[in-house]
Amino acid sequence: MSSEKTPQKDAYDLILEAIDVGVYKPGDRLVESELAERFGMSRTPIREALQRLETQSLLARDGRSLIVASLDHNQLAELYVVRSELEGLAARLAARHAAAEEVQVLEALIEADRKLVSDPSALARANRRFHRQIHLASHNRFLVQQLDLVYRSMALMATTSLAAEGRGEVALAQHEAIVAAIKARDEEAAYDALKEHISSAFVQRLTLDSDAPVSL
Known part of the structure; x- marks a missing residue:
């Protein structure tokens, strides 16, 4: 008899939630490897999530790094x-x-x-x-x-x-x-x-x- 599993949050939701609750604040740098380790997943979904968040202007470029954006x-x-x-x-x-x-x-x-x-x-x-x-x-x-x-x-x-x-x-x-x-x-x-x-x-x-x- 199969049991239903609770849907797992994807990398995008996990990172967004971390920003929302203040784990990552405006100006903080987000590193693929660190996020992958924190959320227990490979770097590929983390990379895709970061790209999506950057497209939505929730992350910004600081040189080669991605940081949590801030509002002027x-x-x-x-x-x-x-x-x-x-x-x-x-x-x-x-x-x-x-x-x-x-x-x-x-x-x-x-x-x-x-x-x-x-x-x-x-x-x-x-x-x-x-x-x-x-x-x-x-x-x-x-x-x-x-x-x-x-x-x-x-x-x-x-x-x-x-x-x-x-x-x-x-x-x-x-x-x-x-x-x-x-x-x-x-x-x-x-x-x-x-x-x-x-x-x-x-x-x-x-x-x-x-x-x-x-x-x-």
């Missing part, structure tokens, strides 16, 4: 503009299409996240889960695909805006407003609340970046 000020601004519009649309569609059970999940996520306010890294991971749930609640597969691409690029940010003092509590309050609007089926309020949430995150991001030490 203009790229960051462009990313937040796109993210704001797409996330706002997701909230609008969630207010229209979300099942009652999906709203309950969103409410439960907020309650669970209150315990993580003092842990920015854990709260950042929880924040992605919350936003992902809104994306899914939009019931629009093409929008979800586009937001997945946006979140891939967000992995290139070295720090989370939730690391700023007091940002966690503010973000959770904003999450509550978003879910309340979705639950009330108020599409315009959901759209506005989500866009305001992204706008304040961008302001916090710019503030953190301006406080970072400058190399001369």
Whole structure:
């Protein structure tokens, strides 16, 4: 009797996940042999994954080496503009299409996240889960695909805006407003609340970046 095996993550997913959780940060060099040893696979799939990530601008060339790319000020601004519009649309569609059970999940996520306010890294991971749930609640597969691409690029940010003092509590309050609007089926309020949430995150991001030490 054959048993089903859990699908194995391929090299691309493993490297992308490592970047997303901060194992590899912007500027870090990625070496085929080291990645092959880390993930227990041959260098061929690693090489193909690195080429794919470079094509998607998640990796950049530094001489002959590949490094994790970083976002400059203009790229960051462009990313937040796109993210704001797409996330706002997701909230609008969630207010229209979300099942009652999906709203309950969103409410439960907020309650669970209150315990993580003092842990920015854990709260950042929880924040992605919350936003992902809104994306899914939009019931629009093409929008979800586009937001997945946006979140891939967000992995290139070295720090989370939730690391700023007091940002966690503010973000959770904003999450509550978003879910309340979705639950009330108020599409315009959901759209506005989500866009305001992204706008304040961008302001916090710019503030953190301006406080970072400058190399001369």
